[in-house]
Amino acid sequence: MKPDDLSLKLTEVQNDGHRTSYKRFRRRIIQKSSREGPAASTPLSTGRQYEPDFEFDSVCQRLELDSPQRHHEPAPRGLHRNQDSASSEVTLAGVGSHCSTGTTQIMHARRQPITENTPKQGWVWTAAVHEHGNAQEWKSGSDDNITNDLQPFAILNKASVTVQGKSVMKLAAPSLLNDYYSNLLDCSCNGMIALALGSSVYLWNSETRALVGYLNLSQQLGRPCHQTLSSISSLCWSTDGRALCIGTRRGDLQVNLWDVEQKQNMSCLTSHLSVVSALSWKQHLVSSGSVLGHIHHHDPRAPTPLVGAAVQQEGLCSLQWSPGNDWLASGSTDGLLRIWDSDITGSHQPITIMKQPSAVKAMGWCPWQRKMIATGGGWKDRELRIWDTQSGTCVTSADTNSQICSLRWEEKKCRLVTGHGLPQHHVICWDWVLSSLSPSYHLTGHSDRVLHLALNPDGTQIFSAGADQCLHIWHM
Template sequence: MRNSAGKRRHCPFTGPNDTHQVSYKRFRRRIIQRGRGQGPTASTPLTTGCQCVPSFEFNTVCQRLELDSPPRSREPAQRALQGNLQATPWVGGVSDCEAVTPHSTPCTVSAQGWPTTENAYEQRSVWRAAIQGHDNTQQAGSDKRRHSLRPFAVLEKVCSLQGKSAVKLGAPALLNDYYTNLLDCSCNGMIALALGSSVYIWNSETHALVGYLDLSPNPGQLYQQTQSISSLCWSRDGRALCIGTRQGQTQLWDVEHKQNMICLPSHLSVVRAFSWKQDLLSSGSILGCIHHLDPRAPTPLVGAAVQEEGICSLQWSPGDDWLASGSTDGLLHIWNNDIAGLTKSHQPITTMKQPSSVKAMGWCPWQRKMIATGGGWKDGELRIWDTQMGTCVTSVNTNSQICSLRWAEKKRYVVTGHGLPHHQVRTWEFPSLSLSSQLTGHSHRVLHLALNPECTQIFSAGADQCFHIWDL
């Protein structure tokens, strides 16, 4: 090689007397020697020392979705979370999901009939109990700030424009991502809320923080984006809580006994949504894969389906007759209940289209062929669909991004959580979709909604890292 002056240059990976091309072994040896005394060398032909596990970071679809909802740094908030709760190790091991196949996971059966993983693998998840009686109203300065960062700590009591009372609580480190599903209420009134790499359990009746499940590899470690939780869902009987992560892992927890029951076969991308059909668990990923899992079976994966678009919502109908999946491309697919077989040949029986992603979605509890969807910021339309005809029955323009949607069965309401411009929680009468109430209190978009079993309270979690309780 010659430089611009015509003089010969030495290749940095050859010796002074080398006139031929360097061999791969010599190239590799010199790269290693250089790496010991210097920083990492960019782009070498060296192979890594371990197998690369596919994750959401390598998928262009996921990268595009992350740009839609860029996460903010939450290391200080995460440290505050870990510092305000007392560590109580859970007894029993949890396997690393991506390293375990359905045939190799040793299982026993719990008292409730659910399988439980044994101690054959590295412990990765722990249960930590909350400190009771930790509040001190006389705190000042930095102590008050630390108190405000505690999960479910009461920040203030507010009153909406309609005179509805509301309580504002802290939800630090809540991920500001439109496509996540991080809040759910069980039939027993237990709230599960994911904050960073932990799921906090809060009793909506006693207003007491029970504890939290920590999915981080090491207790007290700094917040890591790849360890954050992307979805969760209670089982219909309130006994089990399933948790999905951005690494594609799925864990099933017995919260009452503080025990990880099983680590289910993983997706190769972000787990966006869950839905239960009796004891069958369905999960959907950002790559469009739907897994049907039976935790009681030796091989939990009993069925699968694939759609071309990424999944951002998933829900079985109240009678378990149909499964609805909402896509990032604005398609609402309806599948029948024949889920057996690991095949790509399964096709939806009906497909409906709206201009934006179908993230806010829910079946009507009392009219089982009807389903409601909410449009994103390019749309803002609340729609009621007849899934048998594949047509939109009625709709209303909310003039706002719809981030979340729930049905209040006993009130015959549709409840929606909104983004810009007003960040409200709204209730709509069914079937007219006339606006019943507007609940104002969040300062950023309302990402998640849940209702208590009696449908007397609405729970909302927003990008302002606040959790609200509204009297319905």
Template sequence: MLRDFTGKRHFPFKGQSEAHEVTYKCFRRRIIQRRCREGPVASTPLAPGRQCEPSFEFDTVCQRLELDSPPRKHEPGQGVLPGNIQEAALVGGLSHSESVNLVNTECTIAAKTRPAAENAPQEQWVWRPAVQEPENLNRSGYDERKYDLQPFATLNKATLSLHGKSVVKLGAPSMLNDYYTNLLDCSCNGMVALALGSSVYIWNSETRDLVGHLDLSPQSGCRYCQSVSSLCWSTDGRALSIATRRGEIQLWDVEHKQNMRFLVSHLTVVRALSWKQQLLSSGSVLGHICHLDPRAFTPLVGVATQREGVCSLQWSPGGKWLASGSTEGLLHIWDDDIMGKKMSSQPVMTVKQPSAVKAMGWCPWQRNIIATGGGWKDGELRIWDTQSASCVTSAQTNSQICSLQWAEKKRYLVTGHGLPHHKVTSWVWEFHSLSPIYQFTGHSDRVLHLALNPDNSQIFSTGADQHFHIWDL
């Protein structure tokens, strides 16, 4: 039915009658009645193929292939919870006190949304047991490119365990090529957690069996926005903390396959996590550090802020100091007095290096010593004394340092490198000397993440080449 400029009604189709006009009047009246009751109004449905950004598991072109510096001020796919303030407002032109007040407001809002949000993970995240590895993977001479690569599927095995040769190479598809993420960790029980996209896979390093993985349910919405940005095992190996690009943190009891807690501590990407006994600290892309006690009804027990984005975070072995690395090349050392939400304290020490402080780690047997690795503009491996705030020794690697781990039982320092070598290096450190002893080659792209098994006999590495390697140390 149409109307001309005079208001007269016309029925352009044959057989159309006043009955259709009555039907339209009823439909229009119902819409008006719903508006009066403040109910939902019918609208044109959205096109199903454009409701969210495509998952990067299927869109490798949209992956962030950035190097460590300069950092990106706005990251694609950053999720912001509806109705909450956006952390993006903190980027420019705010004083320190204004920034702290907004951080406190953000944490308060997140705490208020927690009771309603804690029920969400029961519907969004599910535990899926491991599937049987295909038999054709153990056959020699198969074409890896023709095989639909599965996480932790065996690609090849070395006949001899030699230094510099990978013992086992496994698959790690959908590994995000992001310098600032922390997606690999090994517990004190030898359980390896590896985040691939929006899934977290659990692999037993002793039996070399895939236990299972945590995954989003099909109705969870945009998978890219909920992809994992960092993870970390608790010191006792019982809880696995998982942070997403939306600022959400989940605690999982992997042994019993249960979700222990769901926390909303940030409103943007959580890049780093670190445990201090039962206390969990998290750092966001905009420099906010939240200290959480998952046992409390209101888990937030303290906050801190730095002007630069957090890309690494780690408590010292004794829990006396907290180190935070920034995208602007600053290493901050904080004391353990983190209680309260006013953030009156400042870092006890700040040192600067030419590139982002992403690769970072405390020395287990020298509590005041911390090592940092430089990015592609720097390439320097440095050992710092936090008591004197000085660099004890350094070594030039002529390569981007993406990851760093201390092997306490071997008294080694292990680094993972990017451009141009894509290798893993183990070092021996004495107070005034730092010397490489082994170099492991086999990755075809930068080695983003490192972990070691409990007895420090093996190194686990994964990189942007979608492979997971095991090396004998």
């Protein structure tokens, strides 16, 4: 062999050796990663699991935002923006019907409230400071400039003349969570509006149209409070307007006594180990539902506040006691509407179960026909229905051609109000006469889906909060 040929051969062997070394190095890295396993499959406690971002763009509304839960592994962080709210809720739940047997047993063993190792928290009241000219008023057409720098309830637009179908006032609601399954707006019997923005609850007087102040979650032991995990998922005023119940995304249930002079906390309960998705009062009792399907009944006055419980297989997205406190209705993510009796310490089997094609998120008992209840369908369904809870049958329905996100009854005018998503993002007032539903008003002004509705005590005003981070006031 010639020297030149020998040199060329050695060079090829050396190059092959380098290539072999790289392949071997790459193979070892892959094998090591596969042995360790992905972090997403590690079973985590539900109350402390990673919280996804719920800021969806408008295109995602056409996805299955109200579909039942799916059996799949939590997606990486970069995929959460393209998922629907239902799958995000599954990620929040983390475990449940599709977790391993061992993890399920551990979770059931931890169902009781845990208080020993939980940092003490409390809600700090901050009164609003009203200075001359501090209200920020925006002219019509400046909606594109809305940012989170705006103060809550800052005036964005005020109508000089009341026009049918147009809001009389538009207020800022910065950082309002764009989540189909949350319940973040309520009006008390005294006309006090409670609106949850992030981890704070703002109180606004609908009669004086002034911001009263806000409640903010604080950590009393000096530990930093995670902003996303402590964000509010639901709130509800008591029937007398003195107590405000607040549920958070990490499962804490906060009951705050609304006292004009004292403004003090009544109780702090660590009740659920998952997102508190719905709340409802029955006199002095407050009922809460979680995305894992647990219903807890609390008496804040008792030494042991948890006085009753019930379980269903599917996650809850709505919960409401009937006007006479005779029945409790719970709506699930897979379209089941359950009616429970008033015995919170009994066997707790539902007395009636009804089914619709999509999640039962928008739901409300009829105030003047107390055995009737209305439900709204999501993007797959888009149907407004009124059910007879005794027979379990649908007595009437109407196709709305849009996602129904929220629903309220107006007793004095005998009307039903619904808030919608795509395609128009509007509010509809319905007249229910005999066995027919007919729309009487179409209220337009939101640029994104209307997530929450509330009515003032005399039924003359509608408050609607949308994913466009605006709060509209409408005259009936």
